[in-house]
Amino acid sequence: MSRPRIVCLVGPTASGKTALAIELAERIGAEIVSADSRQAYRRLDIGTAKPTRADKSALRLKMICDLPFQFATKTTMEQLLPAIVDQLVEMIPSGESWALVLREPGTDTLLLKAYHYVRRTYLSETLLRRAMSDRKAFIWNKDAEVDISGSVAQSGLEVGMYAPLLWQGEALGAICAGAQNPQTVFTDDDVRLLVVVGQYAAMAVATHRLQERARRDSVVKANLLRQFSPKVAEKLLAHRGRLRLGGQRNEVTILNADIRCFTQLAQEMEPDSVVELLNDYLGVVVPIIFAYNGIIDKFIGDAILAVFGSPDRDPCQHENAIRAAMEIQVAITKLNESRQLRKESCRDFGIGMSNAEVTELTRQVDLAALREYRDAVGRRTREIVGNFGDKDWGGEVAAPSLQKAATEGAFGARAEQLVKGFTGRPRAAVLSGIALFHPAAHLGEAVTVRSAGGFGTGI
Secondary structure, eight states: OOOOOOOOOOOSTTSSHHHHHHHHHHHHTOOOOEEETTEEETTOOOSSSOOOHHHHHHHHHHHHHHHHHHHHTOOSHHHHHHHHHHHHHHHOTTOSEEEEEEEOTTSOOEEEEEEEESSOOOOOHHHHHHHHHHTSOEEEETTTOSOOOHHHHHHOOSEEEEEEEEETTEEEEEEEEEESOTTOOOOHHHHHHHHHHHHHHHHHHHHHHHHHHHHHHHHHHHHHTTTSOHHHHHHHHHTOOOOOSOOEEEEEEEEEEEETTHHHHHHTSOHHHHHHHHHHHHHHHHHHHHHTTEEEEEEETTEEEEEESOSSOOTTHHHHHHHHHHHHHHHHHHHHHHHHHTTOOOOOEEEEEEEEEEEEOOSSOOHHHHHHHHHHHHHHHHHHHHTOOHHHHSSBOOHHHHHHHHHTTSSGGGHHHHHHHHTTSBHHHHHHHHGGGOTTOOHHHHHHHHHHTTSOOOO
């Protein structure tokens, strides 16, 4: 926790120290501590020039007005929560300990998030929960409590104030100030001040949580948009939940499209040119599939497997698939004309369609599990590639090594073609290109390998 900053004004009696202190306090949002004979007394009315009650009220009002700005400048929860407690220290200086707790989302556990003390005390969970359940602030005095037990007895407090952090009817947590000194007195003004801080703090906490959720949803949606149209992605986000066993059988239309003679073409091109070609052709095809309510089941090298009629049944799925295929052919023709003008390789697209009855496991996707799987595969890929040395990237690939990889299923149905095409080629080119043809179509891992090999990151 940050320590309070202290400004000392020293000078002869009646030299204007108090007037200067009031002006400084208004400018920097500080608390005035009167002093005489080098003995400081908080809130005691001493000195030759005393701040009036109106001066103190005006200072408190200024500090309250500054709260939204103070909290808005904190861009993370790690910055915000200590700042809330720092404001409590400044606004309620008669306390000896100040704290903020939050209820853990999805549970009833209270977590201590920020804490400051002059004299160390223990927090009373009982009193904090009382403020949250009653949804109102209160002053607690040890002498007035009939039954003192549990966390209340252990706290060592003589007096304390508690207020909930309320937002839209929900108690997000609580804030408190307390003291072990039995002479400490908290007033009704102090309680009202604690409530105001609690309201602004609750709003700030809720805003940060909303922003964090929006960031997570943005990442999830970006991943979904790689395979689903915006309309379908929105539905999946709305129905996020745990994967349910079982499923239902639906008739769907499957469209498979790929670049004709791509393997032969890729053997004659540099890896960067292959990636540029894939980006050009697949970048034209994907939006058309989405426009006709199709989803991308997977990318298989140069091929796309799309499904129409899923995850929601679509009585127009057959017509949509046919219209998508026709529009793809028109778009590819235009793309080829453009590439031809640039003197770049051109290829036609082959498209096939079929109806099939499939079992859809669920309409609710376990997005957390998918992210965990994706991240685990990505981490392992980075670990392996990160340990590559010059000998791993240098030299040429021999046929036996490629044949072994093909036997282990690395190339799928194209094993014979790829073994022939990669034999004798530079190891760096093979490692950077081979990920593009993996039957599991881990395109993110292909980017990792290509980047490490110095062949760019485009996919």
